[in-house]
Amino acid sequence: MMSTAGAEQLNPDSVSITVMESVNGSHQFTIKGFSLAKGMSPGKFIQSDVFSIGGYDWAIYFYPDGKNPEDNSLYVSLFIALASDSSDVRALFELTLMDQSGKEQHKVHSHFDRALEGGPYTLKYKGSMWGYKRFLKRTSLEGSDFLKDDCLIVNCTVGVVRARLEGPKHYGIVLPPSNMGQGLKELLDSELGCDVAFQVGDETYNAHKLILAARSPVFRAQFYGPIGDNNVDRIVIEDIEPSIFKAMLSFIYTDVLPDVHEITGSASSSSFTNMIQHLLAAADLYDLGRLKILCEVFLCEKLNVDNVATTLALAEQHQFLQLKAFCLKFVVSPGNLRAVMKSEGFKHLKQSCPSLMSELLNTVAAADKSSTSGQSNKKRSVSSVLGCDTSNANVRQVRRRA
Numbered sequence: 001m002m003s004t005a006g007a008e009q010l011n012p013d014s015v016s017i018t019v020m021e022s023v024n025g026s027h028q029f030t031i032k033g034f035s036l037a038k039g040m041s042p043g044k045f046i047q048s049d050v051f052s053i054g055g056y057d058w059a060i061y062f063y064p065d066g067k068n069p070e071d072n073s074l075y076v077s078l079f080i081a082l083a084s085d086s087s088d089v090r091a092l093f094e095l096t097l098m099d100q101s102g103k104e105q106h107k108v109h110s111h112f113d114r115a116l117e118g119g120p121y122t123l124k125y126k127g128s129m130w131g132y133k134r135f136l137k138r139t140s141l142e143g144s145d146f147l148k149d150d151c152l153i154v155n156c157t158v159g160v161v162r163a164r165l166e167g168p169k170h171y172g173i174v175l176p177p178s179n180m181g182q183g184l185k186e187l188l189d190s191e192l193g194c195d196v197a198f199q200v201g202d203e204t205y206n207a208h209k210l211i212l213a214a215r216s217p218v219f220r221a222q223f224y225g226p227i228g229d230n231n232v233d234r235i236v237i238e239d240i241e242p243s244i245f246k247a248m249l250s251f252i253y254t255d256v257l258p259d260v261h262e263i264t265g266s267a268s269s270s271s272f273t274n275m276i277q278h279l280l281a282a283a284d285l286y287d288l289g290r291l292k293i294l295c296e297v298f299l300c301e302k303l304n305v306d307n308v309a310t311t312l313a314l315a316e317q318h319q320f321l322q323l324k325a326f327c328l329k330f331v332v333s334p335g336n337l338r339a340v341m342k343s344e345g346f347k348h349l350k351q352s353c354p355s356l357m358s359e360l361l362n363t364v365a366a367a368d369k370s371s372t373s374g375q376s377n378k379k380r381s382v383s384s385v386l387g388c389d390t391s392n393a394n395v396r397q398v399r400r401r402a
Helices: 004-008 138-142 180-190 209-215 217-224 242-254 260-264 269-285 289-301 308-318 321-331 337-341 344-352 356-368 372-386
Strands: 017-032 051-053 056-063 075-082 089-097 107-110 121-123 129-137 151-166 196-200 203-207 234-237
Touching (some): 017 056, 017 089, 056 151, 075 151, 089 129, 107 129, 121 129, 129 138, 196 242, 203 209, 203 242, 209 217, 209 242, 269 289, 269 308, 289 321, 308 321, 308 344, 337 344
Parallel strands (some): 196 234
Antiparallel strands (some): 017 151, 051 056, 056 075, 075 129, 089 107, 089 121, 089 151, 196 203
């Protein structure tokens, strides 16, 4: 019979370890025009953008006149809030008001690097906050190095506490990253084994039918479909510019958006935005779903008053609904509409997509009208500005979201 003491000396058949750790991340929140925020009244706050740390969403809340009315706006308040629909999130926090003089005399309130008598703070539900109602007297703030050029900088660090289970590791081999795209691109560049040539304007591009067919349903049907021709070895492309076709081939072999600067040979932002617009149309023509999304994301990020009209026309013609919605939202943003209407692209938009004028009018009206009494006057004003007659348009009423 084995004794208890003897059993304690044996090696176990398996082991596991639970490691309690904090997953840390930071977010910097800048408030410009601080003097204009004064007088908002206690309880009114300025919110940062939502950011993610440790699998949860967070936001910084800054109260220029304090959170509590009883403090009579003597203090500014600063909090970090849970923005995820979650409960019982345990975390460490640090809120820092940055010294902008270069002396690094920051005002820091932190859970980190100190004894935690009660453990990490627990946020019970979405909207729960940690911070300070009396973070700093406003008179002290206004005469300090924390405020420079009417600007404040707040840095927030969150450490989400979680348990990580470790088991025995059976191997320690490091897996290298995939280089398939690089290998296929080298195959394209070397033209090794190419079995089809594309004549695009004055340029010729060689490629591999099987790779094209694997990536594009259109090429698959063209080479291997019921009415396709697998024996074709030369194809003339008439509706795509050479640089655009070259960029599309590069994506087909690499699965990444090509370097538009390298292909266009230009550092001009307008030239490569124009190229991405044409590349998006080509991606739609050859049913390259991922390339379409990459181009749409690129165009959304580079959207401005000079190119939004041509991008909107493209989205309407090819029915890129997400891109179209993003463009419409951009156009009706404060200060954008009149500038967009003065652009050359807007003239093209009115000619190529006249039906969009009514839809644009509806979007402007939905964004700008706040009362029923002002709707008719506002519509006439916007209608005359857009230069379109919407008296017979089938106008759909859109309510502002609460």
